[in-house]
Amino acid sequence: MVSEEQIWNSFRQGDVRSFECIYDRYANELYRYARNFSSDTYLIEECIQELFTRIWEKRTSIGATTSIRFYLLRSIRRLLFRRMEQNRKHMHYQTDESGFIFEHIASPEANYIITEADTRLQRILLEAVNSLPVNQREVMYLRYYQELSFDEIATITSISKKTAYNVVFIALNTLRKKLGNIVWLLCYFSKLLINI
Amino acid sequence: MDYTPYTATDFATEDSFIRWVKTGNKELDLFWTQWLKDHPEKTKEIEAAKKLIKSIHIKDQDWSAERQADLKNRILAAAQSKMGLRRQRRLWLQRIAAVVTGALVLSATAWFLLKNDPLIYETGYGITQEIVLPDDSRVVLNANSRLHYQELWWSNKRQINLDGEAFFQVVKQADSSVFTIKSGGIVTEVLGTEFSIRSRRDTIQIVLTSGRVQLSPQTGDAPAAPLVMQPGELVEYADKKMVRKEEVDTALYAGLRQHMLIFKQTSLTDVAQQVKDLYGYSLHFPQVLKDQSFTAKVPVTMGGLAVLKSIIAESFNVKITRETNAAIYFER
Numbered sequence: 348m349v350s351e352e353q354i355w356n357s358f359r360q361g362d363v364r365s366f367e368c369i370y371d372r373y374a375n376e377l378y379r380y381a382r383n384f385s386s387d388t389y390l391i392e393e394c395i396q397e398l399f400t401r402i403w404e405k406r407t408s409i410g411a412t413t414s415i416r417f418y419l420l421r422s423i424r425r426l427l428f429r430r431m432e433q434n435r436k437h438m439h440y441q442t443d444e445s446g447f448i449f450e451h452i453a454s455p456e457a458n459y460i461i462t463e464a465d466t467r468l469q470r471i472l473l474e475a476v477n478s479l480p481v482n483q484r485e486v487m488y489l490r491y492y493q494e495l496s497f498d499e500i501a502t503i504t505s506i507s508k509k510t511a512y513n514v515v516f517i518a519l520n521t522l523r524k525k526l527g528n529i530v531w532l533l534c535y536f537s538k539l540l541i542n543i
Numbered sequence: 544m545d546y547t548p549y550t551a552t553d554f555a556t557e558d559s560f561i562r563w564v565k566t567g568n569k570e571l572d573l574f575w576t577q578w579l580k581d582h583p584e585k586t587k588e589i590e591a592a593k594k595l596i597k598s599i600h601i602k603d604q605d606w607s608a609e610r611q612a613d614l615k616n617r618i619l620a621a622a623q624s625k626m627g628l629r630r631q632r633r634l635w636l637q638r639i640a641a642v643v644t645g646a647l648v649l650s651a652t653a654w655f656l657l658k659n660d661p662l663i664y665e666t667g668y669g670i671t672q673e674i675v676l677p678d679d680s681r682v683v684l685n686a687n688s689r690l691h692y693q694e695l696w697w698s699n700k701r702q703i704n705l706d707g708e709a710f711f712q713v714v715k716q717a718d719s720s721v722f723t724i725k726s727g728g729i730v731t732e733v734l735g736t737e738f739s740i741r742s743r744r745d746t747i748q749i750v751l752t753s754g755r756v757q758l759s760p761q762t763g764d765a766p767a768a769p770l771v772m773q774p775g776e777l778v779e780y781a782d783k784k785m786v787r788k789e790e791v792d793t794a795l796y797a798g799l800r801q802h803m804l805i806f807k808q809t810s811l812t813d814v815a816q817q818v819k820d821l822y823g824y825s826l827h828f829p830q831v832l833k834d835q836s837f838t839a840k841v842p843v844t845m846g847g848l849a850v851l852k853s854i855i856a857e858s859f860n861v862k863i864t865r866e867t868n869a870a871i872y873f874e875r
Binding site: 363366370399404491494515 | 568
């Protein structure tokens with residue numbers, strides 16, 4: 348597999364196939380990320396189009412990057428926020444803010460779940476994650492789904508690196524506390540499993 | 544870090560552990576695999592923690608493959624259409640040069656448009672032209688006349704310049720914006736109305752059929768109080784000074800509306816002058832006819848001139864004895 352850096356560099360030299368490759372790899376992720384901020388799928392597609400058209404136009408002046416993912420996530424977030432802000436100003440556009448943002452759900456890969464107790468554990472963890480404030484959920488998302496560094500998360504979400512780190516720390520702590528009361532359950536099932 | 548007292552919950556909320564499960568990071572994989580080998584008694588806790596983490600998923604929002612492919616095609620099409628420009632974009636020096644050139648061209652164009660390139664309508668002898676302005680106002684431009692306006696600024700300012708004669712039907716705008724005509728040193732301002740202007744040499748004559756217009760001389764000094772015309776009035780200025788103001792039969796002055804030239808009890812001297820202005824021929828009559836007057840209605844076309852010639856010949860019992868391309872001689 349070609350490395351991100353190689354793809355990025357040949358894209359910067361005007362290689363259309365590398366450009367396509369970047370789209371194929373990241374468009375879907377960008378879409379999913381953006382969907383957490385807006386339910387307007389056309390607006391999101393427009394932003395993705397604008398982003399890719401823009402990086403193609405500016406390819407010669409774009410610097411080297413070690414993380415295409417970071418670069419694109421940051422750009423799409425910025426673009427989308429700006430467009431949503433414009434919509435709000437000019438059209439009193441009603442975005443569907445009631446939708447769950449960065450909502451965590453049970454994994455569709457059901458094979459992780461084998462017992463009723465697992466299901467219960469999962470439900471408790473889900474509740475715990477989803478009860479985190481939205482900004483914390485986004486930070487968690489960027490950390491654990493997009494594998495971004497704290498530096499990168501700080502840049503994207505316009506918070507300091509320290510804050511980003513604290514958010515993850517606090518979120519994990521909260522989770523740990525909320526999950527504390529089920530520890531006995533885990534132990535119990537561990538024993539049960541061993542006995543089997 | 545000592546992970547030995549960790550329960551499944553602790554693991555499930557441990558940063559490096561989550562990242563290992565979520566992303567399969569190589570270094571983390573090395574570390575946790577090794578740690579598990581060293582602590583086989585923790586296998587159950589770790590498995591439970593892994594299961595916990597893996598069972599949690601960010602809600603995926605479906606994006607149909609079709610729309611994804613569709614968007615890709617649009618982006619690629621847009622990108623490829625910009626390929627040709629690539630070379631030009633290479634050097635920043637070229638870009639600056641382009642910007643500077645662009646600015647020069649733009650300002651030159653603007654200057655050209657503003658100063659030198661209004662929309663001009665010009666009629667030759669014996670030809671009238673009907674003009675519909677951008678606001679749907681209608682102008683009939685008489686022969687040997689010239690009308691011009693700045694198309695670029697029309698939406699800001701309805702203003703035209705006129706040399707010669709024209710009949711106007713100005714459409715009143717919803718915002719009551721003024722329609723301005725500059726001609727013969729007189730500024731005629733109207734809202735919506737019908738009137739004719741005849742501006743030849745230093746004299747300008749305005750005849751108002753309906754509506755209201757306001758006249759003011761174009762002077763460098765403090766402008767004189769404008770004159771508000773009433774329908775049915777004729778006002779004449781010579782050298783920017785009002786020399787005549789009277790009620791007239793406006794129909795006689797509105798012939799141009801139908802592209803007609805109307806004479807009613809018009810002195811032959813005046814007829815000759817108008818024929819010279821509109822058809823480009825000077826008429827020469829015997830001295831005895833000098834004080835005669837004349838009535839006729841002919842189209843402002845060269846055919847109309849032919850009709851006019853025969854009417855004059857019949858009315859005054861004269862014959863055309865000589866005709867050049869600039870003069871017609873009538874004699875008894």
